Amino acid sequence: MPARFSIDRLPYARIIVPLVVFAYLAILRTRNISETFGMLGDQILYWRIALRPWRDLPVGGGPSSVGGTTLGPAFMWTMWAVRHVVGPWTQNLPHAGGIGLSLIQSAADVLLLAAIWKRFGSLALALAVTLAVATAPQEMSLSATIWNPPMALAFIKVAIALVLLGDREKSLWWSAAATAAAVLAVQCHSSAVFVSAPIIASLPLRERLADRRGRAWTCAWALAAVVLVLEIPFLADMALHGVKRASPSVVVANVSYTYEHPELLRPVAAFRALASASQVILFAPWAFAWFAPLLIACGVVTAIRLRDDISLVCVTVIPLLATAGAFSFWQRPFDNYWFFTMAPSAGLTIGLALTAWRPVAPVVSTALVLLVMAAQPSRFAYAKTIYHLPEYGRLVRGSQEIRRRVPEIRRIETEFELPPTTDRYFIYEILGGRVTRSAAYAATIETTGRVHFTRVADGS
Numbered sequence: 001m002p003a004r005f006s007i008d009r010l011p012y013a014r015i016i017v018p019l020v021v022f023a024y025l026a027i028l029r030t031r032n033i034s035e036t037f038g039m040l041g042d043q044i045l046y047w048r049i050a051l052r053p054w055r056d057l058p059v060g061g062g063p064s065s066v067g068g069t070t071l072g073p074a075f076m077w078t079m080w081a082v083r084h085v086v087g088p089w090t091q092n093l094p095h096a097g098g099i100g101l102s103l104i105q106s107a108a109d110v111l112l113l114a115a116i117w118k119r120f121g122s123l124a125l126a127l128a129v130t131l132a133v134a135t136a137p138q139e140m141s142l143s144a145t146i147w148n149p150p151m152a153l154a155f156i157k158v159a160i161a162l163v164l165l166g167d168r169e170k171s172l173w174w175s176a177a178a179t180a181a182a183v184l185a186v187q188c189h190s191s192a193v194f195v196s197a198p199i200i201a202s203l204p205l206r207e208r209l210a211d212r213r214g215r216a217w218t219c220a221w222a223l224a225a226v227v228l229v230l231e232i233p234f235l236a237d238m239a240l241h242g243v244k245r246a247s248p249s250v251v252v253a254n255v256s257y258t259y260e261h262p263e264l265l266r267p268v269a270a271f272r273a274l275a276s277a278s279q280v281i282l283f284a285p286w287a288f289a290w291f292a293p294l295l296i297a298c299g300v301v302t303a304i305r306l307r308d309d310i311s312l313v314c315v316t317v318i319p320l321l322a323t324a325g326a327f328s329f330w331q332r333p334f335d336n337y338w339f340f341t342m343a344p345s346a347g348l349t350i351g352l353a354l355t356a357w358r359p360v361a362p363v364v365s366t367a368l369v370l371l372v373m374a375a376q377p378s379r380f381a382y383a384k385t386i387y388h389l390p391e392y393g394r395l396v397r398g399s400q401e402i403r404r405r406v407p408e409i410r411r412i413e414t415e416f417e418l419p420p421t422t423d424r425y426f427i428y429e430i431l432g433g434r435v436t437r438s439a440a441y442a443a444t445i446e447t448t449g450r451v452h453f454t455r456v457a458d459g460s
Contacts, residue, residue, distance in 0.1 A: 017123065018110040025109055025134050028380060029102035029144050035393030036384070037095035041421030043146040047094040049076055050083040050146075051430070060237025061187070072187025072234045074155075075148040078104070092430055093396060097146035105143040105150060108157035109134040112344065115161035124365035125355055129347040131372045133157075136281040136343065137383035138336060145387055149337045152192040155185035156341045159199050160315045160348075172222050175203040179223045183230045185341060192341040194326055195319040200227070202314035209310055270327035270334075274320065277339035278346040285382045286375065295320075295346070298353035305356045316352065319345040391416050398445030399427040407432075410439040410456045415447050 037043075049057065058076055061069030082100030083092065090096040109130050116126035133139065143150040159181035166174025182196035200223055207216035275292040288294070299317050306312040323342050327334065351368065355361040394416065402409055412424050412435075424445075425435050441453045 014114065014117070018114055021113055021127075021130070022106050022110045025106040026103055028135065029106065029140050030099050033095050033098050033102075033144050034090075034093075034396070036388040036390055037098050037392045038141070038145045038387045038389045039094050039392055039395075039422055039426070040389070040419055043094060043097070044421070044423050044426050046076070046079055046146045046148075047083075047097055048426075050079040050097065051092065052080075054080065058237075060234045060241070069237075070148065070187055071190055072184070072231060074184040074187035074230075075151050075189075078151060078188075079146060091400075093427060094146060094430075095392070098144040101146065101150060101154075102143050105134070105139075105154045105157075108154040108161075111161040112157045115164035116348070119164040120352075122355070122361070122365050124362070124369045125351050128365060128368035128372050129344070129351045131369070131376075132282045133343045133347050135372070135376060135379050135383075137284050137379050137386060138281060139340065139343070140380070140383040141387035142337065142340075148188045149191070149340045152185045152189035153340045153343065155181050155188060156192055156195050157344055159185060159196065160344050163199060163202075163311050163315050172219060175219055176222055176226050178203065179226045180230060183227055187230070187234070189341065191338045194322040195315075195341050195345060198314040198318040198322060202311045202318075206310045265328045266330065267324060267328040270330065271324040273327060273334035274324050274339055274342065277334070277336040278343065280336050281340065281343045282347055282350070283375075285378055295350070298350045301353035301356050302349045305352060316345050316349040320349065389419070389422065391418060394445060394447070394449035395422075395424065396427055397449035398443075398451050399431060399433075401449075401451045402428055402443045402445075403431040403433045405451075405453070406439070406441055406443075408434040408436050408439040410437065410442045411435070413442065413444045415444065 057080055058069070058073050061072055079097055079100070082097055082104075086096040086100040086103075087093075090099070113126045113130040116129055117123050120126070139150065139153070159178050162174055162178035162181060166178065179200050182192070182199045185192035186196050203223060204216045204220040207213075207219050272292060275295050278295060279288065279291040283291075299320060303313060303317045306316065319342055323339065327338075351365075354368065355364050391414070395414065395418070398414070399412070402412065409428065412428060414424060418424060429435065440455060442456050443451050443453050445451055
């Protein structure tokens with residue numbers, strides 16, 4: 001009887017497949033980015049910071065939409081590095097940030113792919129889970145911008161991958177690296193704490209459950225040291241400027257209010273939001289009315305399947321429970337992007353549940369990856385309709401022409417509409433131009449991207 005074919009038998013398969021996936025995802029995310037980059041208010045703010053000298057970077061956290069600052073500078077420092085690595089190839093224009101973040105995301109996807117493949121011995125399962133998360137329309141679109149949630153997601157993917165790769169190793173370096181990635185994810189976006197905390201807690205806990213008490217204490221102290229070292233900038237900034245400046249005021253207010261009024265806890269609403277966001281991230285533009293019960297069933301099956309491995313439970317089911325429990329305190333509407341960092345856990349939970357019965361696992365895994373691949377065209381088309389600025393390319397070309405012809409300008413107008421938060425002078429100023437009240441000319445960028453100039457009289 002002939003031996004069953006396995007892709008692992010192919011020479012260099014574990015190198016070639018990840019490289020192909022990386023190239024595919026990087027191209028998918030960055031395609032046409034120089035024409036449609038979503039340059040809105042947040043992106044302009046973050047890129048302005050990234051353009052600063054390193055001495056002027058935030059020492060503590062960066063700006064946060066829920067008040068205060070993020071819990072560390074990882075996002076802004078990473079974008080500063082992106083600006084220096086990718087920026088010179090793009091005249092330091094803001095879409096360099098989108099390219100850099102897309103490459104970071106794609107590298108994290110490849111690491112997660114390799115980890116799932118190695119840990120569970122199934123390339124089909126690894127491809128299905130990785131591509132379901134990586135080619136989510138919202139994820140693809142946001143990864144091609146400058147924003148902290150997708151950066152947090154990239155670090156979470158790395159943390160989960162390191163747990164999968166190192167959970168059977170004796171070295172503490174795997175645990176330290178996974179902890180570092182988890183902490184950096186939280187520094188980028190605080191929603192990552194619901195995945196990061198279970199990951200970090202599971203590492204010494206698995207040693208304790210294996211009755212290795214000495215090693216458990218050693219692991220706990222080592223991981224605490226990693227957390228402390230990475231949080232030194234944030235703690236130093238907080239010591240200098242006070243807790244109030246750094247605290248997420250909206251979150252604190254919500255939690256405090258619900259704590260005082262426990263009857264307002266919203267566990268059902270929180271789970272529905274988690275299920276809805278997971279469905280959008282993993283399956284959009286497709287929708288399933290029965291997805292929430294499916295997620296519950298998959299959680300139960302995966303928990304039973306992994307009951308003897310606390311580390312795997314803590315990268316799959318526990319983050320979902322922690323998220324639903326924590327968001328029960330939230331009294332405002334939910335946003336899907338808050339649940340980005342839970343997507344790998346949700347995808348892996350579903351994948352492991354559907355392949356729990358070993359006799360049919362290869363068939364199910366193959367069906368899942370074929371389903372994800374069949375959805376690629378519709379997902380890519382949908383991704384191009386969200387978080388994009390179609391006028392970006394024309395604004396860039398017009399600003400470049402203005403800069404070539406004049407070193408300073410009185411004002412810039414456009415014949416096409418721009419969102420209210422898009423600064424039409426930003427690109428011109430990055431290119432070295434100055435906007436002054438004494439400049440002799442005003443410029444208008446036409447719908448084609450070409451420019452015509454108007455001489456401006458003094459005082460007008």
